[in-house]
Each structure stands twice: as C-alpha cells, then as structure tokens.
Amino acid sequence: MLEKALSGSQRYWGWVGFLILGIGVGFIFYLRQLDYGLGITGMSRDVTWALYIAQFTFLVGVAASAVMVVLPYYLHDYKAFGKITILGEFLAVASVMMCLMFIIVDLGQPARAFNLLIYPTPSSILFWDMIVLNGYLFLNIVIGWTVLACEKKSVPPPRWVKPLIYLSIPWAISIHTVTAFIYAGLPGRSFWLTAIMAPRFLGSAFASGPALLILLCFILRKFTRFNVGNGAIQALARIVTYAVVISVFFILMEIFTVFYSQIPEHMHPFIYCFIGLHGHYELVPWMWAFVLLVAVSLILLINPRTRRNDRILGVACTAVFVSLWIEKGLGLVVTGFIPSPLEKITGYYPTGPEVLITLGVWAMGFFILTILYKVAISVKEEIEA
Amino acid sequence: MIHSRRTFLKIVGLSLAGVSIQPGVEALGGSDSPKISRRPERLGGKRWAMAVNPKKCPSGCHDCIEACHRVHNVPDFKNPKDEIKWIWNEPFGNVFPELEHDYLAAGWKGRAVPVLCNHCANPPCVRVCPTKATFQRKEDGIVMMDYHRCIGCRFCIAGCPYGARSMNYRDPRPFIKEINPEFPTRTKGVVEKCNFCEERLAKGLRPACVQACKEKALVFGDLEDPQAEIRKTLRAHFTIRRKPGLGTRPQIYYIV
Numbered sequence: 001m002l003e004k005a006l007s008g009s010q011r012y013w014g015w016v017g018f019l020i021l022g023i024g025v026g027f028i029f030y031l032r033q034l035d036y037g038l039g040i041t042g043m044s045r046d047v048t049w050a051l052y053i054a055q056f057t058f059l060v061g062v063a064a065s066a067v068m069v070v071l072p073y074y075l076h077d078y079k080a081f082g083k084i085t086i087l088g089e090f091l092a093v094a095s096v097m098m099c100l101m102f103i104i105v106d107l108g109q110p111a112r113a114f115n116l117l118i119y120p121t122p123s124s125i126l127f128w129d130m131i132v133l134n135g136y137l138f139l140n141i142v143i144g145w146t147v148l149a150c151e152k153k154s155v156p157p158p159r160w161v162k163p164l165i166y167l168s169i170p171w172a173i174s175i176h177t178v179t180a181f182i183y184a185g186l187p188g189r190s191f192w193l194t195a196i197m198a199p200r201f202l203g204s205a206f207a208s209g210p211a212l213l214i215l216l217c218f219i220l221r222k223f224t225r226f227n228v229g230n231g232a233i234q235a236l237a238r239i240v241t242y243a244v245v246i247s248v249f250f251i252l253m254e255i256f257t258v259f260y261s262q263i264p265e266h267m268h269p270f271i272y273c274f275i276g277l278h279g280h281y282e283l284v285p286w287m288w289a290f291v292l293l294v295a296v297s298l299i300l301l302i303n304p305r306t307r308r309n310d311r312i313l314g315v316a317c318t319a320v321f322v323s324l325w326i327e328k329g330l331g332l333v334v335t336g337f338i339p340s341p342l343e344k345i346t347g348y349y350p351t352g353p354e355v356l357i358t359l360g361v362w363a364m365g366f367f368i369l370t371i372l373y374k375v376a377i378s379v380k381e382e383i384e385a
Numbered sequence: 386m387i388h389s390r391r392t393f394l395k396i397v398g399l400s401l402a403g404v405s406i407q408p409g410v411e412a413l414g415g416s417d418s419p420k421i422s423r424r425p426e427r428l429g430g431k432r433w434a435m436a437v438n439p440k441k442c443p444s445g446c447h448d449c450i451e452a453c454h455r456v457h458n459v460p461d462f463k464n465p466k467d468e469i470k471w472i473w474n475e476p477f478g479n480v481f482p483e484l485e486h487d488y489l490a491a492g493w494k495g496r497a498v499p500v501l502c503n504h505c506a507n508p509p510c511v512r513v514c515p516t517k518a519t520f521q522r523k524e525d526g527i528v529m530m531d532y533h534r535c536i537g538c539r540f541c542i543a544g545c546p547y548g549a550r551s552m553n554y555r556d557p558r559p560f561i562k563e564i565n566p567e568f569p570t571r572t573k574g575v576v577e578k579c580n581f582c583e584e585r586l587a588k589g590l591r592p593a594c595v596q597a598c599k600e601k602a603l604v605f606g607d608l609e610d611p612q613a614e615i616r617k618t619l620r621a622h623f624t625i626r627r628k629p630g631l632g633t634r635p636q637i638y639y640i641v
Contacts, residue, residue: 045465048542108538126538185545186509257464346465
C-alpha cells in the first residue's frame with residue numbers, strides 16, 4: 001500500500017518537498033547541537049527541560065485523538081466514526097513518533113539512548129513511558145495498517161486485531177497517565193506536585209487531539225474527495241467542547257487550592273506565569289493568550305449555532321489547539337522550574353537553533369502523517385470508485 | 386553443520402532470545418557482591434554525613450569551593466546558564482526559605498551558607514534515573530554517578546529538590562583551568578554533582594572541601610560511629626537540614 005504515497009498531485013509533492021526542507025533544516029541544526037551540546041538551546045542550569053520536552057508532553061496529548069474515535073466506534077458501535085478511525089490512529093502514530101524524536105533530541109548523550117534497555121530501571125517513570133509510548137505506537141500502526149489493508153481487499157479484518165483494538169483503549173489512557181507521572185511525583189517541584197496532573201493531561205489531550213483531527217478532516221475535505229461526514233465532525237466537536245470545559249475546570253481547581261491555601265512555594269509558579277514574579281514576565285503574555293483563546297473557543301463551542309457552522313468550528317478548533325499548545329507545550333514544563341530550588345528565577349527563551357530543530361521534528365511528524373494519510377485516502381478513494 | 390535455513394534461523398532466534406533476556410536476568414537475579422579488593426588505607430564508613438557551621442565561614446572565603454572544583458576538574462564557563470558547581474555559597478534565605486523572617490538573629494540575614502549534594506538517605510534523583518547512572522552506594526550511602534552511563538535526560542535534575550546537580554551543556558574540557566589527572570573529566574551531555582570525594586575516601590583522605598577549610602566549618606564523618614567527630618558535633622549543636630518535610634532525609638546538617 002505504501003506505493004500510494006509515491007504518486008500524487010503537484011500540490012502533494014509541493015507539500016512533501018516543503019516538509020522535507022523543514023526536516024533538512026532541522027537536521028542540520030541538530031548536527032550542530034550534537035557537536036556543541038545542549039548549550040546551543042536556551043536551557044540553563046535552573047531551567048533544564050524546556051521546548052523539546054514540552055512538545056513531547058503536548059504531543060502525547062495529541063496522540064489521544066485515536067482513542068476518542070476508536071472507543072465510540074468499537075465499544076459503542078458508533079457508526080459515524082467508521083471513516084475517521086483510521087485518521088485518528090494514523091495521527092496517533094505520527095504524534096507518538098514526534099514524542100520519541102523530541103525525547104531523543106533532548107538527550108545530552110543520544111548515542112547512549114539504548115542504556116534505557118540495557119539497564120532497565122522500573123523505579124524510573126521514564127522507563128515506563130518508553131514502554132507505553134512504544135507500545136502505543138506499535139498498536140496503532142499495526143491496527144491501522146491491517147484494517148486498511150483488509151478494506152482495500154474488501155475482506156473483514158483478521159480476528160487477532162480485535163483484542164489489539166480493545167487493548168489500545170486503556171493503553172491510550174496509560175500514555176497520558178504515565179507522562180503526567182513524570183512530573184507529578186517529584187518532591188520540591190510544587191507546580192507539578194498535584195494529583196490532578198494526570199486527569200488534567202487527559203482532559204487537555206481529549207481536547208487538543210480531536211481538535212486537530214477536525215482541522216485535518218476539513219483540510220482533507222478541501223483538497224481530496226475524502227469526506228468523513230458531518231455527523232463524525234459534529235460528534236468530535238462535542239467531545240472537544242466537553243474536554244475543553246473539563247480542562248478549564250481542572251485548572252481552576254488548581255488555582256483554588258494554590259491560592260486559598262496561600263502556601264508560597266505553590267503560589268510562586270502560578271504568579272510567575274500569569275502575573276510575573278520579581279521582574280520576570282517571560283511567560284505572562286503567553287499565558288494570557290492561552291486564557292483569551294480558551295475563552296473564545298468555549299464561547300464558540302458551547303453555542304450550538306456557532307459549533308455547527310464549519311467555518312466557525314474551524315476557528316474554534318484552531319483556538320483550542322493553539323491554546324493548549326501554549327499551556328502544555330510552553331507553560332507547564334518551564335514554569336515547573338521557576339523559582340528554582342534555591343529560590344532563583346531564571347527566565348527561559350528558546351534559541352534560534354532550538355526553534356529550528358523543534359520545527360524540524362514537527363515537519364518530520366507532518367511528513368509521516370502526510371504519507372500515512374495519503375495511503376489511507378488513496379485506498380478509501382479506490383474503494384469508493 | 387547447519388543444514389538448512391530453517392535450522393539456522395532457529396539458532397539465530399534462540400541466540401537473540403538468550404541475549405535479550407540477559408539484562409532482565411541480571412536485574413532480577415544479579416549478585417552485587419564486590420569483586421574488587423579494597424585498599425587497606427581507605428576510610429571506611431557506614432553512613433557518611435557532614436555538618437556545616439556557616440557561622441565559622443569568613444566572609445568572602447571560597448577555599449572549600451576552590452579546592453573541590455580544582456580536584457574534580459569542574460569547568461568555569463563564566464556564564465550562569467551553563468554553570469557547573471558541586472559546592473557553592475547561597476544566602477541563608479535561599480537555602481532555608483521556610484525559615485527566613487524579618488527578625489532573624491544578627492548576622493543570619495543574607496549570610497553565605499555552603500550548599501552541596503545532600504547525599505539523601507532517600508534520594509529522589511536515584512529513584513527517577515532511568516539507567517541507574519545515579520545510584521546510592523549501599524555500603525556508605527554516598528549518592529554517586531556513572532558518567533559513562535548517564536544519557537543526559539536530566540530527570541535527576543528535575544527530581545533533586547536542592548538544585549545540587551549540573552548539566553554539561555557543552556564540552557567542559559577547554560574550560561578547566563588545570564586538569565587534575567587523578568580524577569576523570571566529563572564529556573558534554575552528562576549530569577554531575579558532588580560525590581562526597583569517594584575517590585579520596587578510597588585513598589584514606591578526607592573530602593577536599595573539609596581539608597581545605599581552615600576554620601573547621603565543615604565536619605565530615607560516619608554517623609554510625611558514636612565516637613566520630615561528626616556525632617560529637619551533632620550532639621553539641623542544634624542542627625537543621627534543608628527541606629526535611631520532603632522525606633529525602635538529607636545528610637548535610639547545618640549548625641545554627
């Protein structure tokens with residue numbers, strides 16, 4: 001089936017070429033980082049995880065898109081998601097690939113990455129994250145590809161796929177939970193030390209992943225003959241709406257606990273990112289952009305008239321995606337390091353090479369997504385023809 | 386003789402299976418008994434710890450810091466972003482934020498307090514390290530690092546509530562004033578921190594910082610030995626530890 005990715009319109013090749021260019025630029029700067037060290041980034045002694053790990057954290061959420069279509073379709077026999085499951089699964093594959101690449105580019109000694117396997121350490125959450133991420137990648141590529149191949153041949157999928165599909169549902173929950181545990185179990189990092197971290201991850205994941213999926217469906221409808229149908233998009237839109245509401249509710253719960261208890265070390269990170277602390281305002285504009293975008297998206301999504309208008313829904317989903325990118329892909333990780341254990345505030349700004357490497361990984365992710373979607377759409381179009 | 390592709394593949398498969406279970410077998414059933422003989426002159430202790438008396442530190446004195454950083458080949462990048470430090474001074478309020486208030490005893494406001502790795506009895510950095518590159522030595526409790534195993538994920542830095550760890554954001558070697566051939570230099574991309582001078586203890590020497598301190602502000606010893614100087618010091622003075630509420634059981638005791 002992969003050969004379907006090798007023929008396409010001029011526009012398709014233009015897009016693929018653009019992505020390869022992005023990958024190339026990112027790769028050149030990654031070589032530079034390998035040579036110089038992670039000092040090429042804006043990370044410092046105090047802020048030791050930043051843009052890379054934040055992208056990883058955010059993209060684990062995007063990978064959730066799969067479960068939000070797989071669960072209704074396979075467990076509740078929700079037929080409207082029949083055409084969209086493959087898109088969810090392949091989006092999960094591309095997202096998890098990006099997650100793994102962001103971990104690799106963040107390692108100081110990437111050549112030693114296999115030490116994770118040579119010296120397995122179950123006490124480390126990173127060990128479990130490696131297992132759940134690779135497992136989720138494996139499940140989605142195997143399920144998606146097998147089901148698609150059977151559709152192409154007009155035969156029912158083999159029976160062994162069903163247990164894998166059922167397994168993929170709790171597995172999707174596990175990738176968020178385990179990723180949240182990376183942060184939530186660290187003594188002395190008050191911003192992350194909250195039992196609601198994993199539920200928060202799940203809430204925002206079920207908003208950002210399906211929001212991106214809706215946008216991708218719109219793009220496919222515009223540029224191909226593939227249409228998942230209005231029912232599927234509106235059902236996803238309702239999922240996004242609930243998930244954004246729940247995410248906002250969870251964040252407000254954090255804010256209540258932190259500010260009503262008035263424990264300084266719990267308040268300081270929130271003050272830093274929303275108001276600014278001791279003359280440091282690096283994240284303040286971003287966090288208020290997040291608040292504004294979430295507010296806009298909630299207004300557009302809760303109101304049924306605006307939600308049912310595809311154009312407005314597109315705007316709302318973009319707002320959801322960007323706002324949660326700010327929250328997870330920027331705010332959550334960096335703020336956890338501020339103030340430092342020695343009460344210092346070290347601002348963080350990503351450097352040019354860091355941004356280009358990040359964009360390179362995103363380009364790689366979209367490249368994988370494009371190839372997988374091209375195969376899927378070609379097969380679906382072939383069946384319909 | 387291998388007669389068929391089938392037999393050949395069987396053998397390859399079995400060999401790979403054998404190799405793949407080896408780390409698991411080692412992890413579950415490996416023996417940790419020491420295979421190396423110890424030097425007779427080494428300082429043996431069961432639970433190393435340090436008492437720090439900041440009141441004895443003359444203002445502006447950096448003797449302990451310089452001694453430590455010199456023997457351990459700690460580079461000086463001259464910028465705080467990439468900075469590497471094993472022992473250094475911080476104002477009292479930064480070391481003990483929960484204890485600072487407006488009416489501190491004279492001389493404590495902003496007093497320089499030496500900070501270093503606490504060699505916690507319950508170290509979070511060891512718990513979070515995905516490769517056991519950071520580990521706790523069973524025999525004496527020192528939290529140590531294998532610089533050759535560290536993958537540079539920096540989970541330990543996130544896990545350390547004391548800010549004791551530094552990342553080699555770039556090649557440190559050109560920034561070491563004078564390389565001490567007795568101790569390894571590090572490569573870029575690994576984390577490092579104070580090792581309680583385990584390499585000196587093995588030779589029967591006290592930690593470099595303790596030896597360098599003319600004021601005897603640092604007392605090092607074995608907590609399990611009731612006659613040790615550190616036990617006498619802890620009996621004679623009221624001491625506090627950094628962030629004891631976190632349950633890490635730090636082994637650096639501050640005399641106040």
